[in-house]
Amino acid sequence: MRELMDSYDVVVVGAGPGGSMSAYASAKNGAKTLLIEKSQEIGEPVRCAEAIPSLDDFGIKPSPEFVRNEIKGGFLFAxxxxxxxxxxxKATGYVVERKIFDKFLAIRAAKKGAKIAIKSRVVGLEEEGDGWNVIVKHLDEEYAVKTKIVIAADGVESNVAEYAGLKAKKNPLDICSCAEYEMTNVELLDKNMMEFYFGNDIAPGGYLWIFPKGDTANVGLGVRGSKKKAIDYLNEFLENGLAKDRLKNATPVEFKVGGAPVGGPIEKTYDDGILVVGDAAGQISPLTGGGIYLAMDCGLIAGEVAGKAIKNNDWSEKVLSEYERRWKEKHYECLMSHLKYRKILEKMSDDELNALAEALGDNLDDIDLKKFVKRILTKKPSLIKYFKDLI
Structure with missing residues (x-):
């Protein structure tokens, strides 16, 4: 492959939303950029519920090409x-078709000048001078691609960050195991509202979702530390869950599985000539498991920092630390807050989750966690043991 025989300023590994946004920003800022994707088709396989709170923040107009539904809120079920x-x-946004959306983002990067290598797996990194040789396997051939900066956006496995010497491996107990059907003939409560179901028998350590997607809906769940497989919990919900009457005629058109790292961000997301983005960096909400928006925003920052570093001919650890400073200023406090709330919820019994729902009332105008706590402690003081450290 011609792209693998050249040298680059920046090599981005992984053409998910985080990687494509990194490549877009890097190329836009003048860096010669290569985006490497292990799959033969960008956007495949889908391992996600496909919801994102905003596209406008990235200058992307919601298009029927990839937006399947506009979301106006959600129903939380105890x-x-x-x-x-x-x-x-944050309960509003869009459900997108990731197979199309991811490809759209990659094409957007290519239009800014990024090159793309598909069906190409990075199997190693070798330091060379003040840069890297990225070892890539493509159709049983190995290539060494020279670059100055590597952006690791290779998902929860994060092998590339490990190759570079950063600690990126996730604790298995912090990985949410997810299973999802895309289904047709789902009877929805409201075609513009997401549904979330909580309970230790429904989805221990996580929750179950129904996300409307036009003619179909994503029905899935994530579980942690469970005795059974995620798919077993999902099938049980379809047969006997709270929405069984509305799902009785539903039939799957696609099955998806994946893992979501919900233990918070990794300790360090940069070093000499390396940046880590998205799931690889743990930039995903520990509470909701949502990561598309975070990956895109952090990817944008990574690409900007990389592009500037190339212009200034300095991609040292000190210079690239700007990336971590910027993304943490925007997102770190929220991520750590979500981690605290996740740990609280997973300690609660179903009776306590029911009491929590009663305390919250019937309607909330926003997902404001601080307002949640005040309301809970006023109406259900018995739950104070869980929230006393947050007052």
Whole structure:
């Protein structure tokens, strides 16, 4: 492959939303950029519920090409069926078709000058001078691609960050095991509202979702530390769960599995000539498992920092530390707050989750965690043991 025989300023590994945004920003800022993707088709396989709170923040107009539905809020269900309606704020957004959206982002990067190598797996990194040889396997051939900066956006496995000497391996107990059907003939409560189901028998250590997607809906869940497989919990919900009557005629058109690293960000996301982005960096909400927006935003920052470093002919650890400073200023406090709340929820019994839902009431205008706590402690003081450290 011609792209693998050249040398580059920046090599981005992984053409998910984080990687493509990195390549877009890097190329836009004048760096000669290569985006490497191990799959033969960008966007495949999908391992995600496909919801994103905003596209406008990235200058991307919502297009029917890849937007399948506009979301105006969500219904939260306690184990006993108590429903809390959330509207506005971060509960709004879009459900996209990742197979098309991811390819759109990669094409967007290519239009800025990034080259793309598909069906190409990075199997190693070798230091050479003040840069890297990126060892790539493509169709049983190995290539050494020279570059100055590597952006590791290779997902939860994060092998590239490890090759560079950064500690990126996730604790297995912090990986949410996910299973999802895309289904048709789902009877929705509201075609513009997401549904979330909580309970230790429904999805221990996680939750179950139903996300409307036009003619179909994504019905899936994530579990942690469970005795059974994620797919077993999902099939049980379809047969006997709170929404069984609305799912009785539903039939799958696609099955998806994956892992979400919900243990918070890795300790360090940069070093000499290396930046780590998206799931590889643990830039995913520990509470919701949502990561598309975070990956895109952090990828944008990574690409900008890399492009500037190339212009200034300095890609040292000190210079690239700007990336971590910038993304942490925007997202770190929120990520760590979500981690605290996740740890609280997973300690609660189903009765306590029911009490929590009662305390929240029927309607919330936004997902404001501080407002949540005040309301909970006013109406259900018995739950104070969980929230006392957050007051």
């Amino acid at each position: 184990p006993n069926g108590k429903r809390v309606t959330v509207t506005q704020g």
